[in-house]
Every structure is written in structure tokens, then in C-alpha cells.
Amino acid sequence: MDNELRQSEKDAVARAAAFADDRLRPHAAAWERARALPPEVFESAADAGLTAAILPVEVGGDAVSMQCAARMAEVLAAADFAFAFALKVHANAANAIARRGTDEQRHRLLPEMIDGRRIGAFCLTEPGVGSDATAITCRAAPETGGWTVSGDKAWVTNGVIADVMSVYVQTDPEAGWRGIANLLIEGDFTGLSRGEPYSMIGGHAAGLCDVHFDGCRVPETNLLIPVGEGFKAAMAGINMARMFVAAICCGMLSDSLERALTYGAERMAFGRPILANQGLQWELADVATDLEASRRLTEHAARTLDAGEPGITECAHAKKFATGAALRGIAACMQAMGAAGLRDGEALGRHLAAAKMCEFLDGTTQIQNVVISRALLRPHGLDAS
Ligand SMILES: Cc1cc2nc3c(=O)[nH]c(=O)nc-3n(C[C@H](O)[C@H](O)[C@H](O)COP(=O)(O)OP(=O)(O)OC[C@H]3O[C@@H](n4cnc5c(N)ncnc54)[C@H](O)[C@@H]3O)c2cc1C
The missing domain is CATH 1.20.140.10 (Butyryl-CoA Dehydrogenase, subunit A, domain 3)
Incomplete structure (x- = not known):
């Protein structure tokens, strides 16, 4: 497949491979024992051009092809699944903001996400809802100037460190999938709390936990995907x-x-x-x-x-x-x-x-x-x- 990549994309895969050899492989077992990635690993990944690889050029990304991004994910995971998956979730959250967000959201959130100083998460699954995502119950009630969110999310990769969470919410329980929207909920918002890190068969360094919202107020400016399109x-x-x-x-x-x-x-x-x-x-x-x-x-x-x-x-x-x-x-x-x-x-x-x-x-x-x-x-x- 590498033959189909542009030279700049081959360079991106080579950078990912070097990062895997130098920064991941020697430490992956210790990080798993410690059950956490060191926070600075995302900033090092940013220095190596890994956090913005799939983002559009307009927001400072490299807009690599999916074929290139797949090769980058492969070489990173060969060294450490936990980091490769955590980075994928982070980059996908940033990509959603880059492609679907407002100018204000892009300018405010993306620079620090690209630098690896603010980490992204994707919150769809709930304690009672997995495969059937249409059945989510995390409720966003409209209020003046925004939304009040109450409910629980489960299996949140990067949950223990994330501070830009892309959260799927139900705005109208009668409407089923048509009532689903997506809100960007930031780590310091009042009413957000996190559960204990999960204890599982492995993959602990990816920082999974539950996230709870209890009357969490989210401004309208943090609506990423409108009702009906979520x-x-x-x-x-x-x-x-x-x-x-x-x-x-x-x-x-x-x-x-x-x-x-x-x-x-x-x-x-x-x-x-x-x-x-x-x-x-x-x-x-x-x-x-x-x-x-x-x-x-x-x-x-x-x-x-x-x-x-x-x-x-x-x-x-x-x-x-x-x-x-x-x-x-x-x-x-x-x-x-x-x-x-x-x-x-x-x-x-x-x-x-x-x-x-x-x-x-x-x-x-x-x-x-x-x-x-x-x-x-x-x-x-x-x-x-
Ligand atoms: C390491 C890890 C990281 C994750 N990270 C995230 C994350 O960052 N954000 C997030 O939102 N979620 C995350 N998830 C959750 C993941 O998306 C769910 O585990 C998945 O959607 C399945 O849901 P469930 O585990 O609740 O299984 P359930 O939906 O409860 O299903 C249980 C079993 O029933 C089977 N089943 C269900 N419906 C059918 C059907 N129609 N036909 C046949 N069989 C069926 C399933 O295949 C499964 O074997 C993560 C999960 C893991 C393991």
C-alpha cells in the first residue's frame, strides 16, 4: 500500500514508526502496569506531527489520506495498542470539530488539541446502552442560551484525562434517533464528574472510565451537531x-x-x-x-x-x-x-x-x-x- 502514498505521506508513516520505536515500545509495558499514559506523550506525539495528521489543512492539519492514516495507526499499535487507540479517539474528536464545528469552536479548541494539551473523547455508549445507539438516554434539556445535560456515559476512552468531550445526547426521548444531538462538554464544566478508572483484561493505559453529567450547563456555542443529525x-x-x-x-x-x-x-x-x-x-x-x-x-x-x-x-x-x-x-x-x-x-x-x-x-x-x-x-x- 505504501507505494500509493505521496512522499509527504510516506514521511508521516516513517515519523509514526520512529515515534513508536523511540517513545512507545520501550515504555508500553510500564504504562500498562501504571494504568496510565504520561500526559506529556500527547505533546510529544504533537511534536512528531501525529495529532493533526488527518485534520484539514485550513486548521493546521496535514490532511493525509485514510490509507496513510491507517498505516500510521498500524505502526503505532505494533508498539502500543493503548496509545494508538487513545490517539485515534483524540484525533477523531478533533477532526469532527474541524469538519463540523463553528469557526468559534475551531479557533478556541483546536490549537490546544493539535498541541496535545487538551485531549478529546467520544461519548456515545452508556451503562445501559451499547450496540443500539438510538436508545441513548443521556438527556439534554433546552434552556435559555444552551442546554442542561443529565445522564451517564460509559466506556469513555481517554475519559480520565479528556477535557473536550464530544457527547451524544437525547434532546427529546419521544423522537428516538431524530432527537439525538452532539454537544462539546469541556472538562471544567460544572456538573461533570468522572468515575474510577476501569479495571479490565488490558488496555488500561487508554484511560477508560464512566463520565457523569448532573445538571451540567452547556452553552449553545458548544453545540457541535444539531438535533436530528447526531x-x-x-x-x-x-x-x-x-x-x-x-x-x-x-x-x-x-x-x-x-x-x-x-x-x-x-x-x-x-x-x-x-x-x-x-x-x-x-x-x-x-x-x-x-x-x-x-x-x-x-x-x-x-x-x-x-x-x-x-x-x-x-x-x-x-x-x-x-x-x-x-x-x-x-x-x-x-x-x-x-x-x-x-x-x-x-x-x-x-x-x-x-x-x-x-x-x-x-x-x-x-x-x-x-x-x-x-x-x-x-x-x-x-x-x-
Ligand atoms: C476498549 C474499549 C473502548 C471503548 N471506547 C469507547 C469510547 O471511547 N466511546 C464510546 O462511546 N464507547 C466506547 N466503547 C464501547 C463500545 O462501543 C461498546 O462496547 C460496543 O458498542 C458494544 O456495546 P456493549 O459492550 O454494551 O454490548 P451490548 O450492546 O450489550 O451487546 C452484548 C452482546 O450482544 C450482541 N448483540 C447486540 N445486539 C445484537 C444484534 N442485533 N445481533 C446479534 N448480536 C447482538 C453484541 O455483539 C455483544 O456480543 C469502548 C469499548 C471498549 C471495549
Whole structure:
């Protein structure tokens, strides 16, 4: 895919790879143990040009193609899922402001987000609402000059540090998806509080927590997406997010394969390298085939988005296949390394937990099947259940 990139885009991928080697790989295991990213890592990422890569040129971004952004996500995730995903969420929040926000919102919020001094978050999921986003209950009641927001958001990536939250709210419970809008809620607004950081199977450094709004007053100037357009905007953005998750899975799988090959070429058993056993070679050959297929599906999805098409089915295929391939493949690489693959410093444990988490975020594997089934059935006059 790199052959299709402009020279400036190849340079951006190289910068991301250097950042991954210098600033992520040596620290990722310690950050996971500490259950937090150091705040300055976003500012270092900004210095390396990573926070503004997908933003339009008018706001100071590099406007790289989705194909380039996917490659950048892949090389970052090969070193550290938590940072790669946290950066994706941050950059997507900034991108939404750049493309949908008012001039006032762009001027006030974007410079510090691009510098990595204010971190973005995306708040759609709620304690009682996951896959069916039309059912959100976080309520925004209109008042003079703005809105009063009450309700809870769950699974907020960057939630522990974010101070520009793109929050989907229901303005009229009777209206269903037509009542959904999006408000920018800033970290210091009265009535906002955060829950304890989540304890999970992994991915802690991405700073997930619940966020609560209790009579939180939000000025009208912080309306990002008007009533009626919120749900469609969330679904449009989620296609790109799914493509990024697929790219992230490619990164974790390629790192795992490389580690298994390096280890297996040196590790001796019964007088020869363990990789001399054909059974093991074929297991890793299957991993390599799955990686190749994941990359091709991810590229195809990215190319479709670059062509200005919604890419709904393409992104669903890529996300479904790449997450499943990562889960199977990382486990196979771990098996090939024997007990050594379980060690903290080897990264496979972090990758494996993250691959499982990727099966949920931005729509579960089953929801990708709903999307794909819908495309299959539509020409036959049927809808997916
Ligand atoms: C690491 C991580 C980070 C996340 N970050 C964010 C974030 O920053 N912001 C945010 O808003 N959300 C975030 N999420 C939440 C994520 O988007 C949800 O987990 C996801 O939408 C699924 O919702 P749920 O987990 O509540 O599952 P549920 O919707 O409760 O589903 C439970 C199970 O039922 C299945 N199911 C549901 N409906 C159907 C159906 N129609 N057909 C077949 N099966 C079905 C699902 O596939 C799943 O297996 C994150 C999640 C994770 C794991």
C-alpha cells in the first residue's frame, strides 16, 4: 500500500514508526502496569506531527489520506495498542470539530488539541446502552442560551484525562434517533464528574472510565451537531473508526508474528531451532496469510473512504476480519513461543487482551455481521434482524 502514498505521506508513516520505536515500545509495558499514559506523550506525539495528521489543512492539519492514516495507526499499535487507540479517539474528536464545528469552536479548541494539551473523547455508549445507539438516554434539556445535560456515559476512552468531550445526547426521548444531538462538554464544566478508572483484561493505559453529567450547563456555542443529525453523524464517523481498528489489529498481529519468528529461529529444542518443525512453520504461515488478508481488507476500506464513499460494508468486513485474525493469530504466536510468550516484556499478552477488546469497540463483531447482512439482503427486499 505504501507505494500509493505521496512522499509527504510516506514521511508521516516513517515519523509514526520512529515515534513508536523511540517513545512507545520501550515504555508500553510500564504504562500498562501504571494504568496510565504520561500526559506529556500527547505533546510529544504533537511534536512528531501525529495529532493533526488527518485534520484539514485550513486548521493546521496535514490532511493525509485514510490509507496513510491507517498505516500510521498500524505502526503505532505494533508498539502500543493503548496509545494508538487513545490517539485515534483524540484525533477523531478533533477532526469532527474541524469538519463540523463553528469557526468559534475551531479557533478556541483546536490549537490546544493539535498541541496535545487538551485531549478529546467520544461519548456515545452508556451503562445501559451499547450496540443500539438510538436508545441513548443521556438527556439534554433546552434552556435559555444552551442546554442542561443529565445522564451517564460509559466506556469513555481517554475519559480520565479528556477535557473536550464530544457527547451524544437525547434532546427529546419521544423522537428516538431524530432527537439525538452532539454537544462539546469541556472538562471544567460544572456538573461533570468522572468515575474510577476501569479495571479490565488490558488496555488500561487508554484511560477508560464512566463520565457523569448532573445538571451540567452547556452553552449553545458548544453545540457541535444539531438535533436530528447526531445519530447519522455518529454512524458516519464510526465507519472510519472501524477501519482504524482493523489497522490497529494489523499492527498488533504483525508485531506478534515478528516476535514469534525471531524467538523461534533462536530457541533450540531437540537439537534444532523450534522453527525447523514444519507444524510450527505452517501455524505461522497461516498467521501470515491472515495478516495479509487483514491488510488488504483494511486498505480496501481506506481506499473506499478516500474515494469519498461511505464505506459502510467495506469497513465492516475489514474490522470483522482483522479483529478475528488478530485474536487467533496472536494466540498462535504466543503458543509458538512457549511460556516465554507470556512474559510482560514480550508484548503478546497486551496485544492479545487488546485484540479481544477490539472485537467490541466501535461496534461488536456481531454488529459488523448485521451491517454486512443488511447489504446482502437489501437487493432481495429484506432487512437484517
Ligand atoms: C476498549 C474499549 C473502548 C471503548 N471506547 C469507547 C469510547 O471511547 N466511546 C464510546 O462511546 N464507547 C466506547 N466503547 C464501547 C463500545 O462501543 C461498546 O462496547 C460496543 O458498542 C458494544 O456495546 P456493549 O459492550 O454494551 O454490548 P451490548 O450492546 O450489550 O451487546 C452484548 C452482546 O450482544 C450482541 N448483540 C447486540 N445486539 C445484537 C444484534 N442485533 N445481533 C446479534 N448480536 C447482538 C453484541 O455483539 C455483544 O456480543 C469502548 C469499548 C471498549 C471495549
